[in-house]
Amino acid sequence: MNEITSSQNNYIKSLKKLTKKKERTSQGRYLLDGEHLVGEALKSGTEIEAILYSREFLENHSNLSISDNVETYLLSNEIMKQLSFVPAPQGIMAVVKLPTNKVELKTNQPILVLDNVQDPGNVGTMIRTADAAGFGTVFLGEGTADIYNDKVLRSMQGSHFHIDVIEGTILELMSTLSEKNIPVYGTELNPQAVCYREIKPMEQFALVMGNEGQGVGAEILAQTTKNVYIPIVGEAESLNVAVAAGVLMFALKA
Amino acid sequence: MNEITSSQNNYIKSLKKLTKKKERTSQGRYLLDGEHLVGEALKSGTEIEAILYSREFLENHSNLSISDNVETYLLSNEIMKQLSFVPAPQGIMAVVKLPTNKVELKTNQPILVLDNVQDPGNVGTMIRTADAAGFGTVFLGEGTADIYNDKVLRSMQGSHFHIDVIEGTILELMSTLSEKNIPVYGTELNPQAVCYREIKPMEQFALVMGNEGQGVGAEILAQTTKNVYIPIVGEAESLNVAVAAGVLMFALKA
Numbered sequence: 001m002n003e004i005t006s007s008q009n010n011y012i013k014s015l016k017k018l019t020k021k022k023e024r025t026s027q028g029r030y031l032l033d034g035e036h037l038v039g040e041a042l043k044s045g046t047e048i049e050a051i052l053y054s055r056e057f058l059e060n061h062s063n064l065s066i067s068d069n070v071e072t073y074l075l076s077n078e079i080m081k082q083l084s085f086v087p088a089p090q091g092i093m094a095v096v097k098l099p100t101n102k103v104e105l106k107t108n109q110p111i112l113v114l115d116n117v118q119d120p121g122n123v124g125t126m127i128r129t130a131d132a133a134g135f136g137t138v139f140l141g142e143g144t145a146d147i148y149n150d151k152v153l154r155s156m157q158g159s160h161f162h163i164d165v166i167e168g169t170i171l172e173l174m175s176t177l178s179e180k181n182i183p184v185y186g187t188e189l190n191p192q193a194v195c196y197r198e199i200k201p202m203e204q205f206a207l208v209m210g211n212e213g214q215g216v217g218a219e220i221l222a223q224t225t226k227n228v229y230i231p232i233v234g235e236a237e238s239l240n241v242a243v244a245a246g247v248l249m250f251a252l253k254a
Numbered sequence: 255m256n257e258i259t260s261s262q263n264n265y266i267k268s269l270k271k272l273t274k275k276k277e278r279t280s281q282g283r284y285l286l287d288g289e290h291l292v293g294e295a296l297k298s299g300t301e302i303e304a305i306l307y308s309r310e311f312l313e314n315h316s317n318l319s320i321s322d323n324v325e326t327y328l329l330s331n332e333i334m335k336q337l338s339f340v341p342a343p344q345g346i347m348a349v350v351k352l353p354t355n356k357v358e359l360k361t362n363q364p365i366l367v368l369d370n371v372q373d374p375g376n377v378g379t380m381i382r383t384a385d386a387a388g389f390g391t392v393f394l395g396e397g398t399a400d401i402y403n404d405k406v407l408r409s410m411q412g413s414h415f416h417i418d419v420i421e422g423t424i425l426e427l428m429s430t431l432s433e434k435n436i437p438v439y440g441t442e443l444n445p446q447a448v449c450y451r452e453i454k455p456m457e458q459f460a461l462v463m464g465n466e467g468q469g470v471g472a473e474i475l476a477q478t479t480k481n482v483y484i485p486i487v488g489e490a491e492s493l494n495v496a497v498a499a500g501v502l503m504f505a506l507k508a
Contacts, residue, residue: 242497
């Protein structure tokens with residue numbers, strides 16, 4: 001195990017930059033923070049470059065077994081605090097390689113499509129819900145928060161190790177799905193759309209959720225199979241997008 | 255309009271303390287931040303003690319009409335920043351009286367019951383969703399975040415002006431509901447419970463959601479009419495509690 005006590009260490013300096021998407025892309029790696037997420041990464045078989053510990057964590061977890069291919073570093077509490085995304089670090093982080101192999105779009109399970117969803121907590125929660133609901137893929141369209149953002153990772157709770165997450169252009173995805181006769185459901189706040197309760201649950205479909213303020217883009221809504229809405233009975237003006245996605249995913253999937 | 259430029263002003267000093275629940279209770283008031291929430295308060299007819307503005311806000315909203323009973327204050331940007339809950343204040347806040355009249359429990363609409371839900375964002379989102387789903391009351395049990403917490407207010411988006419929010423003891427509520435033959439559904443992660451899809455939608459019932467980590471307390475689960483669960487198909491271990499509440503509220507309410 002390597003020990004690092006200087007925050008001027010070059011490896012630490014490069015890891016600190018991983019809060020930025022551009023750096024994650026150019027360095028080809030991202031950081032995971034905390035025991036649960038690091039555990040999910042280890043279970044998943046994803047490629048882990050290094051595991052970073054605090055002394056306290058090591059002392060309290062004497063029976064850790066880490067593969068020999070993974071570098072391990074003992075960090076001073078101060079450096080751990082500088083790298084961690086939370087005010088009280090658990091004392092374990094992982095440096096994980098960004099996946100490089102291109103993921104083929106699976107169409108035998110439902111697909112959740114996110115159009116310009118900006119809040120990282122919403123994006124993470126929706127991926128976690130898609131995983132729980134038995135969706136196979138989450139497709140991140142233009143403007144959607146990056147899944148390796150620390151807040152997305154925290155609310156996603158490791159679900160990106162279980163289901164496929166693909167970035168791309170929604171209109172291109174829609175033409176692929178159209179060729180395969182897979183229905184695409186847009187979501188609207190407009191009661192002129194179809195109430196989701198009128199749609200029969202299905203095995204194969206895509207559901208498009210939109211931006212927190214503006215909803216799904218007009219160009220996308222114009223090309224869907226149908227657009228659905230959730231009837232709002234009380235005086236609330238709308239639902240939180242992650243809650244709306246949950247209601248729809250569980251209602252539409254057979 | 256009164257102008258305040260010193261952060262040593264006594265009114266400002268007392269308002270700054272309103273981040274604490276104890277102070278809100280003893281002062282009998284709470285703060286709302288931002289145009290949407292202040293607008294919801296004005297529409298609702300709730301008792302407003304004062305409205306606080308920044309100069310920029312006033313200049314950009316020349317046609318504001320505020321009742322003569324409401325004090326108005328022009329605050330320096332620095333003081334507005336000190337009072338506001340967000341890094342970039344919109345320049346309008348309200349000092350709102352805590353409601354004092356005791357709310358009678360309505361049982362003709364469904365009731366959402368929160369047992370020890372600690373995350374303010376979750377509590378606010380669930381109240382907003384209950385409002386949208388046509389629930390009449392949210393009952394805040396022991397350990398649940400206070401609704402006048404700024405993060406709850408932000409995610410609630412004004413829904414506390416639309417539906418009743420009551421604090422109390424859940425076991426007492428349950429005995430009241432039991433006398434009236436109103437079913438109470440607990441929620442569990444345990445597949446031994448009943449799948450929510452097997453419950454026929456109803457007009458009158460209570461739904462109990464629990465703590466983010468531990469779920470609903472065992473003593474409560476033992477006394478419900480039935481306990482329901484949401485089947486998790488993928489590898490996610492659980493759902494976010496606010497998403498789970500949304501799925502169940504929309505599925506169970508007739």
